[in-house]
Amino acid sequence: MNDTIAAISTSTGGAISIVRVSGEDAIEITNKIFEGKNLLEVDSHTINYGYIKENNKIIDEVLVSVMKAPNTYTKENITEINCHGSIASVSKILELLLQNGCRLAEPGEFTKRAFLNGRLDLLEAESVIDIINSKTEESLSLSVRQLTGEGTQMISTLREKILSLLANIEVKIDYPEYEDIEDVTHSDLIKSIDEIQNDMNEILEESKNAKIIKDGIKTCIIGKTNVGKSSILNRLIGEEKAIVTDIEGTTRDIVEGSINIDGIILNLIDTAGIRKTEDIVENIGVQKSLQQIEKSELILFVLDNSRNLEQTEYELLEKLKNKNYIIIINKSDLKTNIDINKLDKEKIVYISALNNDGFTELKKKIKEIFNINKIETTDLTYLTSSRSIALLKEAQSKLPQIKEAIKNNLPIDMIEIDIKEVWNILGKIIGETYEDELINKLFSQFCLGK
Amino acid sequence: MNEQYEIIVVGGGHAGCEASLAAARLGNKTLLITGNKKNIADMPCNPSIGGSAKGIVVREIDALGGEMGRNADKSLLQIKMLNSAKGPAVQALRAQADKITYPKEMLKTLENQQNLQILEAMIEDLIIENNKIKGIVLSDGKKIYSNSVILTTGTYLKSDILVGDTRHREGPHGEKPSNHLSDNLKKYGFKIIRLKTGTPQRIDRNTIDFSKTKREDGDKKQLTFSFDNKAYYDVDKQEPCYLIYTTEKTHEIIRKNLHKSSMYGGLSDIKGIGPRYCPSIEDKIVRFSDKERHQLFLEPESIYYDDIYVQGFSTSMPHDIQEQMVHSLPGLEHAKILKYAYAIEYDAIYPTQLKQTLETKIIENLYTAGQINGTSGYEEAACQGLIAGINASLKLQNKEPLILKRNEAYIGVLIDDLITKGIRDPYRLLTSRAEYRLLLRSDNADLRLMEKGYNIGLVKKSSYDRLKEKQKNIASLTQLLKTTKVTPKKNDYLKQYTTELKDGISLYNLLKRPEITMEHISALTPIPFDKEVIEQVEISIKYEGYIEKANKEAEKMIDLENKKIPDDINYDEIHNLASEAKQKLKEVKPTSIGQALRISGVNPADISILMIYLKKEYNYGNK
DSSP, X not given: OOOOEEEEOSOTTSSEXXXXXXXXXXXHHHXXXXXXXXXXXXXXXXXXXXXXXXXXXXXXXEEEEEEOTTSSSSSSOEEEEEEESOHXXXXXXXXXXXXXXXXXXXXXXXXXXXXXXTOSXXXXXXXXXXXXXXXXXXXXXXXXXXXXXXXXHHHHHHHHHHXXXXXXXXXXXXXXXXXXXXXXXXXXXXXXXXHHHHHHHHHHHHXXXXXXXXXXXXXXXXXXXXXXXXXXXXXHXXXXXXXXXXXXXXXXXXXXXXXXXXXXXXEEEOHHHHHHHHHXXXXXXXXXXXXXXXXXXXXXXXXXXXXXXXXXXXXXXXXXXXXXXXXXXXXXXXXXXXXXXXXXXXXEEEOBTTTTBSHHHHHHHHHHHTTOTTTTTSOOOSOOSHHHHHHHHHHHHTHHHHHHHHHTTOXXXXXXXXXXXXXXXXXXXXXXXXXXXXXXXXXXXXXXOO | OOEEEEEEEEOOSHHHHHHHHXXXXXXXXXXXXXXXXXXXTOOOSOSEEEOTTHHHHHHHHHHHTOSHHHHHHHXXXXXXXXXXXXXXXXXXXXXXXXXXXXXXXXXXXXXXXXXXXXXXXXEEEEEEETTEXXXXXXXXXXXXXXXXXXXXXXXXXXXXXXXXXXXXOOOGGGOOOBSSHHHHHHHTTOOEEXXXXXXXXXXXXXXXXXXXXXEEOOOSXXXXXXXXXXXXXXXXXXOOEEEEEOOHHHHHHHHHTGGGSGGGTTOXXXXXXXXXXXXXXXXXXXXXXXXXXXXXXXXXXXSSSOEEEEETOOOOOOHHHHHHHHHTSTTOTTOOEEEOOEEEEEEEEOGGGBOTTSBBSSSBTEEEOGGGGTBOSHHHHHHHHHHHHHHHHHHHTTOOOOOOOTTTOHHHHHXXXXXXXXXXXXXXXXXXXXXXXXXXXXXXXXXHHHHHHHHHTOSOXXXXXXXXXXXXXXXXXXXXXXXXXXXXXXXXXXXXXXOOOSSOEEHHHHHHSTTOOHHHHHHHSOOOSOHHHHHHHHHHHHTHHHHHHHHHHHHHHHHHHTSBOOTTOOGGGOTTOOHHHHHHHHHHOOSBHHHHHTSTTOOHHHHHHHHHHHHHHHSTTOO
16 A cells, blocks of 8 residues: 655745645545644545644644545545745645655655556656656756755764764674673763754754745735835835846735845735835724734834834734744834833834935844844755755654653664664655665774674 | 486585475475585584574574574583663574584484485586476586475585685685586576685684683573474583683784785785675774774684684684784683684675575576575575575475565575675675564564464474464463553552552553563563563563554565566666666566665666556556
């Protein structure tokens, strides 16, 4: 029986992303992370509105298509999760699926299954081979490109560290009589696992930055009428001679332009709304703002220096709590009437859109929030594909159970099973595991023999 | 008049003994040909049977109805359970076996075996008709006919003994090697490779000062390889081994004379590739130059003579340098060398030319087993001999072959590795080679394989009945633990060992707690079962999660194993297949998708293409 596979099936950067799941357990697994209708009970070929949740935390608002075997592309059960394009949420959804029993699909695997399950005809079959070939090529060259330099280096070093640990365990199993090789103790193991954990965190942290740089940050500007949103927008665009492109999205979510600030791309959403409402001189309702906040990774909340906060503004502030946001107090050229006592002073930047003042501060603040001050100096070659990151996270998710086993004093041959799995998963990121890697290590590292 | 047999086995080493016994026991008129009857079941290298992974193989041989386990039990000098502190998956028995008793007992078994005859002779050629074996030709030209032939010639194919700058064409013990057989095999289309191995000195025990060594004893409890569980030794009277270390002086002598070693310039024409797991002492000193000392074991070979085997000191230095080297060792300052160390180079068949049954792909009904297939070790040889003997018989009887999967036995791992991956240096089994080693334990070899051995006809009814009894007891004990509950009130005893019980809990779930063992359980309730049953139940409950995971992984593998590749597939017809993959697939001719995936140089994309081709050509429309 085939296992259940999952992958992001749209290219990143678009406004909508689709995560596709195929296999016997596709609906069951999707249902585990979905809140809305019980997907196990819905009809085939229906689209279902709801949320993807992790421990009651909403990850994204989604539409899930449920298609039951055999009338599907792969002839297996399929779900497709349509979510907002944000890289963070797409990756998270994929990660949740992998944690709940899916395997990451190989390049071209959906098409391959479609064929093997008799979905495609003979003529199409010929082209399938080409697709698999080209996809493999593509993903290979892609991963090679993404993994040159530091990214590969970091994964390789980490793998080497684990391999060395494995060799130290194995050598005493296969050559127990060798007294001059130290046994790996449980406290050594805990130390090593902690180190591995730290290394993984570091790579993931760096990779997060790399993704921000590659894909940009979804940003919205909110605030009451007349606080100066559109002049700030115009300043940002005009000032930086930024690239402004129109990317066609869906009705739910329009990315209107990208601003490049010292290498960080801000993808602005719903700028049309800003312009329009400014023209009509109409208040933006809290409800409308809330929608924008939910979609964004960064919120620029504009206040007016010359007047105090209103109730709706306090309400919005409350909603921002768990988000990355910056409070822009505009009109710093006017007399201060605002009471900032209830605001998080760390988040405040004073600007004057009129005098073009404070924008350097704003940019600094954005970089601070995403912890990417070092971007200009580093070679941006960490893991940038969702696949690599998902695999690394999969590997990372095994560590707690390994530590648990060590704490429970389980025998080393059991613990090693899971360590080996982590090492294998990391191997998939680099795409190179060759035969007998471990055995070669044994004989090159230790002096054994009769 | 022509002599006619059903099966001829060529070679009387560990592979040949198992092959001929299995063949004869399964009712075939069998002939075992050996160069010298005295060398039957000889142990030309270390005096031990078992060890990590290998000890499990001996148990597997026993469970399938082979002889090695029983024979080792009859000749024990010392035995211990390795890795006993490391968990159940990697434990294995290792024994010192008497080099006089082991061959003597084996010869007795062979001579008493119905259907089996032994002939002292050398063979020179094979009789082949239409790619099918018909018999063999002896060196005197005499022909003997048979339906199947099993070659278990060990290191005797064109073997050269290497010492310093000298090379002599001879086998171990100065025996005559077989000079023509490998040329003839080449002529029939076999790819022949050259391998190398070595053995250390033997020292007169009376000339060793054992006070300078560390004594290593066997386990203080009775252990046996065989399911018969019959001990022939006295636990309190086991022969000890001794541990010593090389000295700075030893290293100096070796470094100074390195150029005299056959392997380091003494001989310029060495082609054989030596085993990585078993380097010579000069190799160790060159490759691990920062190591101040190397461990050596002094092992008794027999209680009937004085030779002590120096494990870890194998070399191809000239004799005079060996004298200096030995005398630089603590306790061996005045030691007398009885036999010098040597290296041996020999021919072997590249093992991807074999089927899973160990039948050659080129010649029907010709089988090979043991060192001729590129392996090293008595146990590795014996298990191949057994499998070849069984499969040769099954084929003659038109029965399904015995093919052990990687999740069923180390034997399955070994054969699959050989025929799928090929070899570069002599192959030794290691636990690291087994991906499902949690399933392949020493303690469950009987449960894994005995039924197969019984169905084939090699395991006695009485043993099989005992196995059934054991299985029944395992089930009842498991049931007992599931249905017996401990209540919080009654847990005064448990308090000192584990966290408080808030509610009632079954003994089964209690045992899952890492800190609780079967000993605690038996203090709570009587457990009227013997220790093998208790051990089995404890392992399967305690490690249930891990075992389940391993079983799941194995199922995936079996799934791929069941996707068969037809014999007549033409890889040249598959466009898009990478040329390296194409070449490897043509060489190995995998029988399943699972096997194809394990070939190095064949990647998952190649497999996808292969699967699509198979679907299209062989299965299309069969939705």
